[in-house]
Structures are given as C-alpha cells and as structure tokens.
Amino acid sequence: MSDEKIRQLMMKIVDGVASPEEEKAMAEAIKENEKWRSELQAFIKIKEVTEKMQFKDLPDSYWTGYWSDIYRRTERTFAWILMSIGSIVILGFFAYMALSRFYSDPDISLLLKVGVSMALLGVIIMVISILRERLFARKRERYEKEVER
Amino acid sequence: MDDAQLMVSIQQGNPMAFKTLVERYKKKAYYTALRLVGDPDDAYDISQEAFIRVYNARRRYDGAKPFYAWFYTILSNLSRNHLRKRSVRLNHAVRTMRLRRQNPEYYNSPEYFLELDETKKAVWTAIGKLSFEHREVIMLRHFEDLSYEEIAILLGIAVGSVMSRLYYARKKLRDLLGEEYER
Numbered sequence: 036m037s038d039e040k041i042r043q044l045m046m047k048i049v050d051g052v053a054s055p056e057e058e059k060a061m062a063e064a065i066k067e068n069e070k071w072r073s074e075l076q077a078f079i080k081i082k083e084v085t086e087k088m089q090f091k092d093l094p095d096s097y098w099t100g101y102w103s104d105i106y107r108r109t110e111r112t113f114a115w116i117l118m119s120i121g122s123i124v125i126l127g128f129f130a131y132m133a134l135s136r137f138y139s140d141p142d143i144s145l146l147l148k149v150g151v152s153m154a155l156l157g158v159i160i161m162v163i164s165i166l167r168e169r170l171f172a173r174k175r176e177r178y179e180k181e182v183e184r
Numbered sequence: 185m186d187d188a189q190l191m192v193s194i195q196q197g198n199p200m201a202f203k204t205l206v207e208r209y210k211k212k213a214y215y216t217a218l219r220l221v222g223d224p225d226d227a228y229d230i231s232q233e234a235f236i237r238v239y240n241a242r243r244r245y246d247g248a249k250p251f252y253a254w255f256y257t258i259l260s261n262l263s264r265n266h267l268r269k270r271s272v273r274l275n276h277a278v279r280t281m282r283l284r285r286q287n288p289e290y291y292n293s294p295e296y297f298l299e300l301d302e303t304k305k306a307v308w309t310a311i312g313k314l315s316f317e318h319r320e321v322i323m324l325r326h327f328e329d330l331s332y333e334e335i336a337i338l339l340g341i342a343v344g345s346v347m348s349r350l351y352y353a354r355k356k357l358r359d360l361l362g363e364e365y366e367r
Binding site: 039042043045046047049050052074077078081082084085086087088090098101102104105108109112 | 203206207210211215218232233235236239240303304307308322325326327331332344347348350351354355357358361
C-alpha cells in the first residue's frame with residue numbers, strides 16, 4: 036500500500052468513517068511500522084481531546100446589537116463613499132478653476148507654466164502608478180494560493 | 185425560505201431578507217471566525233464584515249452554488265487577511281491589553297470562550313500556532329464536524345486534498361504538542 040493511501044486511510048480511521056475492510060487493510064499495512072502506529076495513536080488522542088472542547092454559549096445580550104451594528108456599518112460605508120466622491124468633485128472643480136486662471140494669466144511666465152505642467156504630470160503619473168500597484172497587489176493576494184500539504 | 189430564495193429577495197432590494205439571512209447565520213459566522221482568528225472581538229468584527237461584503241456583492245451571487253460555501257469563502261479570506269495584517273495585530277494587542285486591564289477575568293482568553301483544562305489548553309495553543317490552511321481544516325473537521333465532501337466544497341479543493349491537508353495538519357499539531365503525543 037502506498038504512503039498516500041495509508042495517510043488517507045489513517046484519516047478515515049481517526050474520523051471514524053473507515054469501513055471494516057479499510058480498518059483491516061490499515062491494521063495489516065501498519066503492523067510492522069512503528070512510525071505509522073505512533074502517528075495513528077497520537078491523532079486519535081488529539082481528536083478525543085478536541086471533541087471535548089466546547090465553545091461557551093454567549094448570553095443573548097451579546098447578540099441583541101448584532102443586526103443594528105451591521106446596519107450602521109453599511110450605512111456608514113455608503114456615507115463614506117458619498118463623502119469621498121463629493122470631495123473629489125469639489126476638489127477637482129477648484130483645481131480646474133485655479134489652473135484655468137493660472138494658464139490664462141498672461142503675466143505668468145511661460146517657463147513657470149511649463150514647470151507647473153511637468154510637476155502636475157509627475158503627480159498624475161505617480162498616483163496612477165500607486166493605484167495600479169495597489170489594485171494589482173490586491174488581485175494577486177485574493178487569488179494567491181499557498182501550497183500547503 | 186431557503187438561502188437561495190433569500191439571496192434572490194436581497195438582490196431584488198429587500199432589506200428584511202438580508203436581516204433574516206444575518207439572523208440565520210450570525211452565530212455560525214461568529215464561531216467560525218473565532219476558531220480561525222482566536223479573538224472574540226475580532227471574530228465579531230470579521231463576521232459582520234463578511235455579511236456586509238455579502239450584501240455589497242449580492243448581484244454576483246450564483247444561485248446554483250450553496251450560499252454557505254460562498255459566504256465561508258468571504259469569511260475565511262477576511263480572517264486570513266486579518267491575521268496577515270501586522271498593523272491590525274498590533275492594534276488588537278493594544279486593545280486586548282486595555283480590555284484585560286479593565287476586566288481581567290472576562291478577557292483571560294481562551295477561557296473566556298472555551299471550557300478548558302490543561303490538556304485542552306495545550307491543544308488550543310498548538311492549534312493557534314498552525315498555519316492558516318492547517319488550522320482551517322482542523323477547525324472544519326474537529327469543531328464543525330463537517331464531512332470530507334463538505335470541507336472540499338467549502339475550500340474548493342478535491343476530497344483527496346482535504347484528507348492530505350488534514351493529515352499534515354494533524355502531524356504538525358502532534359509535533360507542536362510534543363512528547364506526550366509521540367508515543
């Protein structure tokens with residue numbers, strides 16, 4: 036019997052879902068192997084302990100505010116989204132107004148206008164780059180699967 | 185009304201259906217999160233956040249699949265991310281210290297939420313040291329008493345992989361528990 040098969044049978048025995056034939060096959064397979072026998076005993080012992088570990092029942096008062104907390108959190112998330120969009124629109128409007136005046140002012144030198152344009156372009160590229168990196172990292176993390184046996 | 189019908193109702197904009205769903209799964213969600221992150225306050229926050237994500241993503245729910253499997257994926261990912269975030273852990277450490285100072289008996293976890301003797305405490309501590317994937321499979325099998333098939337659906341892996349992961353999780357647990365479990 037392969038090691039993988041022994042491992043699977045061992046799990047079934049620990050969890051009490053092995054058939055009599057499987058139990059017999061397992062007993063035969065590990066008869067001469069102290070390592071497997073010792074593992075099986077340890078796993079059964081751990082299972083016995085965890086079966087007795089019960090979570091305490093929480094008092095009913097613990098649950099009374101549960102729904103209202105969720106409602107409140109949902110409401111606040113919505114409020115935050117509205118506030119954020121509103122702030123972006125307002126800031127964008129004032130930025131547009133200020134830049135329009137700046138670029139249409141004939142008293143400001145062309146060199147300064149070019150300098151401000153380059154600095155603004157730099158800021159925009161930087162923001163896009165950070166956003167892209169964050170979004171990419173989030174996507175990768177969400178689908179990342181750690182290989183655990 | 186079953187879960188899929190409730191989700192359809194939520195998709196149609198019925199907030200009471202969402203409330204019914206929350207009431208139906210709140211305890212299960214809380215205890216699952218508690219087993220995964222090991223802290224009552226964080227479990228409370230994470231379970232609520234999972235419901236909020238369900239609501240926000242309601243239009244993406246595929247009625248052909250069991251609701252709880254979808255919900256569990258959200259809850260599990262939130263728990264995993266929570267444990268990964270160092271800053272959150274730091275905040276939690278500060279908050280827990282504050283709460284323990286205020287009410288030391290109440291917050292002497294894990295006795296706060298588990299009936300424990302020395303043996304059980306050792307096992308609980310060892311479970312806390314497992315990797316997230318190992319702890320998760322132990323929790324689902326040992327504490328939620330799910331079958332291999334049910335675990336496979338929740339984790340989105342094959343039944344054979346569940347058994348294999350369970351074997352390595354138990355092996356690691358035995359190693360962590362030391363001599364008493366090695367005879």
